[in-house]
């Protein structure tokens with residue numbers, strides 16, 4: 001076989017994105033403006049309907065104030081926790097098996113993170129490294145304010161179980177008192193409205209993924225397929241360069257409507273938090289004579305620019321085709337891994353329909369050293385791979401000790417993420433499979 005060069009996850013950006021970015025640059029408005037607002041409305045429609053071509057110019061009100069575009073998922077998660085009033089003295093539960101941003105956002109808010117181990121070998125159907133739900137339930141205490149769930153690799157967690165746990169532990173939950181500030185008062189009202197720990201979904205990988213979940217409608221409960229962003233109380237997406245939908249850097253926050261607090265009020269707080277606490281954005285200030293503004297709080301600067309949103313608009317046009325191509329690649333990888341007896345993620349199960357963001361494989365019986373050698377052999381053949389993830393408790397910042405999280409360690413020790421992206425040809429995928437087969441023979 002002739003050697004090929006296979007990158008891990010390069011951005012799939014084409015002429016459409018380039019033309020829209022150029023149009024934004026020429027438009028005279030390059031920071032947060034009309035393109036960002038349009039992307040927010042189109043994402044809101046996509047999350048609610050699963051369709052990327054809803055004409056959001058027709059029912060502007062319906063799709064407005066539902067999604068906030070920001071400069072990263074990390075910022076989006078931190079702002080969600082801020083809006084929820086999470087602060088010093090509170091605890092946030094996070095799976096041990098995730099990326100640092102899932103946990104660091106809570107720490108930035110002053111909260112204490114408590115890690116929860118994953119199920120042994122992950123979820124039995126999808127193999128996704130999901131939290132051990134018994135351990136999650138046991139970890140909820142009177143200080144717990146939020147659970148951060150992670151739809152790793154684009155596979156959606158079991159939210160029916162997560163919400164059932166949050167409900168069962170309701171009696172331990174005390175909503176924060178209002179503190180007389182706009183942010184603290186909003187947090188208090190949201191906590192009261194929820195009446196239990198909040199479920200904040202880290203959907204960094206899972207735009208466009210869906211799951212069949214239980215939905216209350218009057219007295220009846222029905223089963224319905226919902227997209228990520230329409231399931232958890234708050235959800236955050238990443239549009240970072242390695243993600244399957246990219247704006248270079250970027251992210252978005254979205255929440256479920258509450259009866260007691262209007263979407264507009266929550267949206268407005270996100271605007272304030274992401275723009276210095278300033279009560280007028282650049283577009284509003286640019287109107288003649290409208291220079292004056294107030295600063296409501298000494299907050300952050302993490303807004304999305306219209307240049308980023310330009311990329312996002314065209315990525316959204318192409319998204320269904322991008323996801324279909326991922327599904328084809330996955331079918332090819334699945335066939336090869338099944339033949340080799342290698343465990344892999346199942347992106348499509350009876351309940352979940354994943355976007356195919358990552359392709360994780362685990363080689364039975366391998367220890368870390370063998371896994372690392374396999375990564376080297378693939379690299380020598382020109383194939384870039386990765387490891388998603390080294391469990392957070394192993395990281396220096398989180399104590400450097402994974403002994404309390406044996407399932408997370410066990411999942412990690414023999415895991416490799418194979419390259420998956422939409423610039424891969426069928427021949428590239430076959431090359432990865434053949435090289436893997438040959439490399440495994442050397443062990």
Ligand SMILES: Cc1ncc(COP(=O)(O)O)c(C=O)c1O
Nearest residue numbers: 072073074099101204238240251
């Ligand atoms: C699971 C998870 N959460 C959060 C993030 C943070 O995303 P961003 O880089 O957009 O802040 C990442 C980034 O890779 C991630 O993998």
